[in-house]
Amino acid sequence: MDIKLNGITKEYHHEDGKIKVLNNLSLEVPSxxxxxVIGPSGCGKTTLLKLIGGFDSDExxxxxxxxxxxxxxxxxPWRTLGSNLSYAIMKTNLGIGKDKAEEKAKAALAEVxxxxxxxxxxxxxxxxxxxxxxxxxxxxxxxxxxxxxxPFSSLDQENKEIAYxxxxxxxxxxxxxxxxxxxxxxxxxxxxxxILYFEDLNGKIPx
Amino acid sequence: MxxxxxxxxKYIILFWIIVxxxxxxxxATVGGVSGLLLPSIGEVASTLVxxxxxxxxxxxxxxxLKVILIGISIAVFAAILxxxxxxxxxxxxxxxxxxxxxGHPLPALALLPLIIIWFGTGxxxxxxxxxxxxxxxxxxNLNAGFQAVPQIYLDIGRNLExxxxxxxxxxxxxASLPYLLSGVKIAFARSWRALIGAEMVFGAIGLKxxxxxxxxxxxxxxxxxxxxxxxxxxxxxxxxxERFLFxxxxxxxxxxxxxx
Numbered sequence: 347m348d349i350k351l352n353g354i355t356k357e358y359h360h361e362d363g364k365i366k367v368l369n370n371l372s373l374e375v376p377s378x379x380x381x382x383v384i385g386p387s388g389c390g391k392t393t394l395l396k397l398i399g400g401f402d403s404d405e406x407x408x409x410x411x412x413x414x415x416x417x418x419x420x421x422x423p424w425r426t427l428g429s430n431l432s433y434a435i436m437k438t439n440l441g442i443g444k445d446k447a448e449e450k451a452k453a454a455l456a457e458v459x460x461x462x463x464x465x466x467x468x469x470x471x472x473x474x475x476x477x478x479x480x481x482x483x484x485x486x487x488x489x490x491x492x493x494x495x496x497p498f499s500s501l502d503q504e505n506k507e508i509a510y511x512x513x514x515x516x517x518x519x520x521x522x523x524x525x526x527x528x529x530x531x532x533x534x535x536x537x538x539x540x541i542l543y544f545e546d547l548n549g550k551i552p553x
Numbered sequence: 554m555x556x557x558x559x560x561x562x563k564y565i566i567l568f569w570i571i572v573x574x575x576x577x578x579x580x581a582t583v584g585g586v587s588g589l590l591l592p593s594i595g596e597v598a599s600t601l602v603x604x605x606x607x608x609x610x611x612x613x614x615x616x617x618l619k620v621i622l623i624g625i626s627i628a629v630f631a632a633i634l635x636x637x638x639x640x641x642x643x644x645x646x647x648x649x650x651x652x653x654x655x656g657h658p659l660p661a662l663a664l665l666p667l668i669i670i671w672f673g674t675g676x677x678x679x680x681x682x683x684x685x686x687x688x689x690x691x692x693x694n695l696n697a698g699f700q701a702v703p704q705i706y707l708d709i710g711r712n713l714e715x716x717x718x719x720x721x722x723x724x725x726x727x728a729s730l731p732y733l734l735s736g737v738k739i740a741f742a743r744s745w746r747a748l749i750g751a752e753m754v755f756g757a758i759g760l761k762x763x764x765x766x767x768x769x770x771x772x773x774x775x776x777x778x779x780x781x782x783x784x785x786x787x788x789x790x791x792x793x794x795e796r797f798l799f800x801x802x803x804x805x806x807x808x809x810x811x812x813x
Contacts, residue, residue, distance in 0.1 A: 399712070401708055401711065401712075406711065406714070407708075407711045407712045407714070408712075408714060409712065409713060409714055412712055413708065413712055415705055415708070417703075417705050419703070419705065420705050420706075420709055422706065422709075422723075422724070422727070423810045423811055423812055424727045424728075424730070424806075424810045424812070433723075434713050437713050437714065437715060437719070438713055438714060467809065467810055467811060468811070469810065469811025469812075470811075487713070
């Protein structure tokens with residue numbers, strides 16, 4: 347799935363007046379590419395991702411473009427890890443049975459090395475495991491595009507390395523389109539050969 | 554360390570219960586207090602057992618619990634509907650605020666004469682009193698709970714293409730469960746007190762009335778041990794529901810989910 351934005355402007359009202367977060371922004375990311383978008387905190391990277399994902403516009407979000415948020419608490423705490431995934435599968439694949447959904451959930455958890463934690467509640471998991479669980483959910487619903495908003499920023503270096511290897515492996519195998527937002531240049535270089543600087547996106551940058 | 558402190562607290566509570574019972578028994582037996590004012594523990598226990606085995610008390614306990622369950626269920630249902638509608642429509646949110654602003658501070662027993670005129674002196678009046686006592690704390694807490702639902706859960710729900718009803722049930726209600734349970738606990742405490750008082754006024758509604766009527770009848774016959782027996786039943790049931798039933802529900806839900 348290609349991602350295309352053309353001349354987008356987004357303003358927020360502030361007590362000091364209007365703030366232009368996105369100013370005539372254009373972006374093209376062809377299908378299957380892994381692109382990092384780098385910029386300082388507060389420059390509008392999250393706004394960009396939410397716009398692409400349909401959270402902030404007239405379009406509705408869809409399971410084909412799945413967002414992995416910065417906050418590791420994005421699994422529903424009232425469901426186990428496995429139940430979070432099987433619920434997501436059943437809601438995005440109408441007609442699929444419970445057993446089949448659980449099978450797919452287990453397969454997705456196996457890909458992120460969390461199968462042993464199928465029956466664990468999210469509050470028993472570490473931050474890194476919760477982020478991997480969120481990634482597994484996106485895989486389970488067969489998303490074509492991942493929008494990742496600094497998902498590993500709260501992890502220590504060891505867990506970051508594990509997460510990077512996992513993400514790259516999944517990207518290669520599933521041929522996903524990934525837009526990865528970060529403020530860390532080293533992280534961007536580690537993950538992707540295609541790095542876009544946020545302030546450059548006001549001109550059209552084909553990837 | 555925490556377990557040691559908790560055990561110590563339990564022993565202290567047990568100590569004071571024994572001390573208070575001892576003072577009671579001594580006052581009633583050798584303290585010179587009239588049996589009409591303060592019967593002994595033995596007399597109260599004997600009256601309680603007799604009422605349970607041979608009297609109407611089991612039915613009256615069942616009746617009181619039945620009406621409070623019906624009343625609180627109606628209140629929970631109404632509160633959920635109002636709170637969800639308030640999320641969607643500003644007019645309903647305004648109405649909800651006005652109604653709870655008026656209803657919440659108003660003691661149920663103050664409404665009793667009006668409720669009798671509107672609903673008569675049967676079950677409907679008792680249930681109306683319970684609904685009034687329970688609805689406002691549940692609604693206020695639920696509104697607060699819905700406001701506190703993390704936006705990230707709602708965004709995930711939209712990303713999963715959930716319908717508005719699915720978002721309401723799966724996300725808003727479940728994320729607000731700690732607030733709802735807190736509201737229901739307050740609602741039960743208020744309703745239980747209002748119910749016992751109302752039963753004393755209404756008399757033998759249903760077949761034989763409830764615990765409040767049992768207590769009132771003991772007064773009529775100057776049966777002080779019976780009065781104490783009734784009071785003990787009210788306390789024990791209240792304690793059981795507040796301490797055990799709600800604790801059980803919380804352990805199986807919000808505590809299990811790490812939401813407490």
